[in-house]
Amino acid sequence: MRIVTQDKYFLRDLHREIDLYDRKLIHTLKHETFATEALREAAARKLTTKRESLANTARTLVASGIEFQDTDLPRSFRPEGWVDPAASDKEATGAEAAAAVTTLAGEEQSAFGEEITRLQSQALREQESPLASALGSWQDDLVAYKKKRQKTALAAV
Numbered sequence: 233m234r235i236v237t238q239d240k241y242f243l244r245d246l247h248r249e250i251d252l253y254d255r256k257l258i259h260t261l262k263h264e265t266f267a268t269e270a271l272r273e274a275a276a277r278k279l280t281t282k283r284e285s286l287a288n289t290a291r292t293l294v295a296s297g298i299e300f301q302d303t304d305l306p307r308s309f310r311p312e313g314w315v316d317p318a319a320s321d322k323e324a325t326g327a328e329a330a331a332a333v334t335t336l337a338g339e340e341q342s343a344f345g346e347e348i349t350r351l352q353s354q355a356l357r358e359q360e361s362p363l364a365s366a367l368g369s370w371q372d373d374l375v376a377y378k379k380k381r382q383k384t385a386l387a388a389v
Contacts (some may be wrong), residue, residue: 251308
């Protein structure tokens with residue numbers, strides 16, 4: 233019989249698995265195609281049940297005193313204002329790179345360049361909030377912007 237040692241590494245893997253189930257659940261609800269809504273709801277219930285089982289196990293391990301790092305927490309477990317130190321470093325370097333591109337060009341960015349910069353910074357902020365990157369995609373905003381720009385270009389011609 234296999235004995236599972238419940239230590240900080242087990243808890244870290246459990247947190248990763250919970251995060252995986254969060255992403256699977258969002259994909260099922262938003263992108264997966266089903267024949268009927270009843271089948272979609274059944275699949276979502278199945279994933280939610282498994283995720284809740286894992287979440288209860290993780291909460292039990294945390295309550296028993298097993299240590300963990302805040303960066304290992306699933307996005308759905310993180311507090312509302314939580315900021316990942318690594319993400320804040322990425323945001324700072326992204327802003328510096330955008331400023332460098334602007335100064336190297338010697339001219340102001342075009343409207344398209346400004347929109348890309350805004351969307352990239354928005355994507356970095358969305359990574360900080362739980363499940364926000366899966367619920368609202370910056371790629372959708374970019375596609376809408378391109379359609380709008382194409383319409384204005386055609387109207388000008």
